[in-house]
Amino acid sequence: MKFRLFICGENTSSNLAVRNARRLVQGLNGNSHDLEIIDVLDSPELAEEARILATPTLLKEDPAPLRMLVGDLSDLKRVRSILQLPAEVEYEKNDGGHQ
Amino acid sequence: MTIALERLITGIEGLDAILEGGLTRNRSTLVAGTSGSAKTVLAVQFLAEGITKFDEPGVFVTLEESPDDLRKNMMGFGWDIEKWEREGKWAFVDASPRGREQPIIAGEFDFGALIARVKNAAGKVKAKRASIDTLAAIFLTYKDIDIVRRELLLLTEALKELKITSLITVERLHEYGEISRFGVEEFVTDNVIVLRNPMERERRRRTIEVLKLRGANHNKGEFPFCVSAGRGIAAIPLSAIELKQHSSNIRVTSGNDILDRMCNGGVFRDSVILVSGATGTGKTLLSTQFLNGGAKKNERCLLLAFEESREQLFRNARGWGVDFEGLEKAGLLKVICMYPEVRGLEDHLLAMRTAIEEFKPQRVAVDSLSALERAGHPRGFRELIIGLTSFIKTKEITGLFTATTSTLVGGASITETHISTITDTIILLRYVELFGEIRRGITVLKMRGSKHEREIREMLIDEHGMHIKEPFRRLAGVLSGNPQVLTEPFSPDGDSHAEAYSADG
Numbered sequence: 001m002k003f004r005l006f007i008c009g010e011n012t013s014s015n016l017a018v019r020n021a022r023r024l025v026q027g028l029n030g031n032s033h034d035l036e037i038i039d040v041l042d043s044p045e046l047a048e049e050a051r052i053l054a055t056p057t058l059l060k061e062d063p064a065p066l067r068m069l070v071g072d073l074s075d076l077k078r079v080r081s082i083l084q085l086p087a088e089v090e091y092e093k094n095d096g097g098h099q
Numbered sequence: 100m101t102i103a104l105e106r107l108i109t110g111i112e113g114l115d116a117i118l119e120g121g122l123t124r125n126r127s128t129l130v131a132g133t134s135g136s137a138k139t140v141l142a143v144q145f146l147a148e149g150i151t152k153f154d155e156p157g158v159f160v161t162l163e164e165s166p167d168d169l170r171k172n173m174m175g176f177g178w179d180i181e182k183w184e185r186e187g188k189w190a191f192v193d194a195s196p197r198g199r200e201q202p203i204i205a206g207e208f209d210f211g212a213l214i215a216r217v218k219n220a221a222g223k224v225k226a227k228r229a230s231i232d233t234l235a236a237i238f239l240t241y242k243d244i245d246i247v248r249r250e251l252l253l254l255t256e257a258l259k260e261l262k263i264t265s266l267i268t269v270e271r272l273h274e275y276g277e278i279s280r281f282g283v284e285e286f287v288t289d290n291v292i293v294l295r296n297p298m299e300r301e302r303r304r305r306t307i308e309v310l311k312l313r314g315a316n317h318n319k320g321e322f323p324f325c326v327s328a329g330r331g332i333a334a335i336p337l338s339a340i341e342l343k344q345h346s347s348n349i350r351v352t353s354g355n356d357i358l359d360r361m362c363n364g365g366v367f368r369d370s371v372i373l374v375s376g377a378t379g380t381g382k383t384l385l386s387t388q389f390l391n392g393g394a395k396k397n398e399r400c401l402l403l404a405f406e407e408s409r410e411q412l413f414r415n416a417r418g419w420g421v422d423f424e425g426l427e428k429a430g431l432l433k434v435i436c437m438y439p440e441v442r443g444l445e446d447h448l449l450a451m452r453t454a455i456e457e458f459k460p461q462r463v464a465v466d467s468l469s470a471l472e473r474a475g476h477p478r479g480f481r482e483l484i485i486g487l488t489s490f491i492k493t494k495e496i497t498g499l500f501t502a503t504t505s506t507l508v509g510g511a512s513i514t515e516t517h518i519s520t521i522t523d524t525i526i527l528l529r530y531v532e533l534f535g536e537i538r539r540g541i542t543v544l545k546m547r548g549s550k551h552e553r554e555i556r557e558m559l560i561d562e563h564g565m566h567i568k569e570p571f572r573r574l575a576g577v578l579s580g581n582p583q584v585l586t587e588p589f590s591p592d593g594d595s596h597a598e599a600y601s602a603d604g
């Protein structure tokens with residue numbers, strides 16, 4: 001699986017999205033997944049290429065179909081169901097940011 | 100103390116006059132319109148005029164159509180976006196939804212990516228202008244109106260910081276009523292322009308209105324505009340041009356010596372003459388002689404005909420001893436026949452202006468305006484006359500328009516009542532019933548800025564054209580078509596006890 005997460009600088013929703021995306025990917029342990037984090041302030045060209053408007057945006061690029069999730073991904077359960085990912089057995093409740 | 104805001108001349112024909120000098124610099128203007136109201140054309144043209152006329156590069160943020168579609172669709176207006184992209188004068192920010200599924204909202208978000216992309220594109224081309232087309236898509240996708248509004252505000256602020264003047268288009272559902280579909284967009288911009296495209300008498304009539312221009316003056320109300328290939332949007336800023344009309348004191352011939360004398364030595368060069376009369380009173384003849392008189396002095400003459408075919412016009416002219424073919428061959432005459440019903444009035448105006456710009460005549464005859472009147476709404480008709488009149492005057496052209504009265508004797512035409520205040524000179528041609536005969540009369544009713552003869556003269560028509568004779572003497576009520584013979588000279592103070600006999604009595 002391949003994910004790309006677009007964020008815009010350092011802010012609450014960026015940080016939250018990064019943590020949630022990491023947790024999502026960790027939960028898929030054992031698969032050959034990859035998470036790339038792109039800051040649009042550093043690489044606007046990549047946002048242009050992927051036609052990203054909103055931040056944070058999580059793109060699931062592989063396997064098809066492409067999925068686009070906008071927001072801080074705070075509802076991980078919903079995110080998993082949208083991306084049709086297997087539910088995490090030991091689902092760790094989002095406590096608002098502490099790792 | 101108020102400081103006048105610096106303006107940015109859009110370069111869009113007519114719009115700067117309506118804006119009284121252009122948009123306010125570094126600010127955002129919302130352009131609201133129903134679908135098909137030419138919002139995208141305006142958004143593209145804003146950048147196109149900037150690039151071609153002022154060397155001001157631009158960023159185009161497309162939220163609906165793909166850049167490829169825009170590149171193709173806008174070629175018809177003569178805008179080669181691809182070339183400007185290569186030259187580094189135009190940059191797209193492609194936010195079109197094509198081939199992509201809708202994003203799913205999962206938590207808090209902002210438009211940081213969009214703003215970063217706009218800044219990046221602006222930096223690349225050193226943009227002075229930006230267009231964002233159109234917001235509807237963004238509202239439909241990112242349903243949280245409060246967030247969208249907050250983010251739009253951030254976007255307009257970013258543009259301001261970059262010293263970019265921008266247009267943001269937004270869709271509205273109805274021609275009148277709330278400005279925009281989501282009812283919030285107008286609060287994020289300083290200025291609001293509304294494009295309308297309502298049906299009037301089975302025809303679309305496009306108008307543009309500047310609703311708000313914060314901190315600056317502008318012309319109020321709706322102004323007609325047309326959209327045409329190779330040109331784009333051209334607005335007709337009526338009140339703005341009317342003020343600028345100038346006139347010269349140079350006189351030119353009307354094509355008839357006696358008529359020139361009646362006008363105290365000819366008509367003014369930058370003036371418009373209205374010839375009003377019933378069918379068959381000699382309007383087409385008068386315009387033929389008007390053109391012939393110009394051509395004889397080596398002036399280029401243009402005839403815009405709306406009633407008769409080319410063949411008819413040439414045959415008529417021949418019948419009056421005027422050689423249209425010869426004049427055309429010599430390059431002194433161009434005859435363009437148009438059918439009034441085939442297009443709307445705005446398009447007619449544009450077609451006439453284009454014909455004038457191409458042929459560059461010194462005189463223009465329009466025969467007849469009344470035919471055009473049938474092609475549209477009275478208000479649109481008046482606007483057409485104003486637009487055409489002012490255009491002719493700024494080009495230092497002598498114009499002659501004919502108008503047909505609906506009744507055979509006497510009477511005023513609707514055309515006349517609409518436009519008499521706009522034209523400089525009015526010549527009346529009337530049938531006169533006299534001693535059981537129908538005769539023709541001609542008089543100069545009005546001539547702005549000049550003395551003119553006030554008498555009504557008899558006019559004869561034969562194979563040599565028209566002949567203006569002596570004034571009708573000792574008659575009253577000639578213009579009514581049913582004059583009365585006076586036994587004593589008519590006294591204008593009205594208390595004369597002159598006996599009057601009915602002419603046919």
